[in-house]
Amino acid sequence: QVQLKESGPGLVKPSETLSLTCTVSGGSISSYFWSWIRQPAGKGLEWIGRIYISGTTNYNPSLKSRVTMSVDTSKNHFSLRLSSVTAADTAVYYCSREVGPPHGGFFENWGQGILVTVSS
């Protein structure tokens, strides 16, 4: 069974860049789309974007100007960078394996999530 684990700083200053990594175990990263999803405390889920091993990315239009994703198949992990953060970016960030049709799918496996707080 594929397992995912998020890692990175839990505290980021306003205007700086949030950087997270998701390490995949129990399976190869060399297939499927890999996504990031976030959830502010007490609120719903927001898809941030996805990456394929080829480097192909798709981002949520609402975040596109600030998001960069990358993948490192040698380390079996993928990463998220979100620039110019504000308090509104405070959330639990999840990484997930996305399966389904080529244009996008559903989220079959999830990491436990990491709380990132934006504060000075």
Add this chain to the structure above:
Amino acid sequence: DIVMTQSPDSLAVSLGERATINCKSSQSLFYSSNNKNCLAWYQQKAGQPPKLLIYWASTRESGVPDRFSGSGSETDFTLTISRLQAEDVAIYYCQQYYSTPQFGQGTKLEIK
């Protein structure tokens, strides 16, 4: 953008009774390539990540109890829990994957 609207926002059901959660899409989720609907359901318990329950609107994920079922097509979908158990207390989300993934706002299910 496709907007997903769930109803109700919260629901209290007695143990052993049926719970029904609705999800409405602002446009059809019918995927002509396989004649299925691009709709998934998730369960999120307190302090945990979401768990996939149903995909393609009605296909149960492996290991999910058969008291969970999904139905509907195009724009109107339903998640039914046939005999509510205490462990089913959670927030339930629908998600469309016909285009940029979008989740419903969630439905909180409690025991009456």
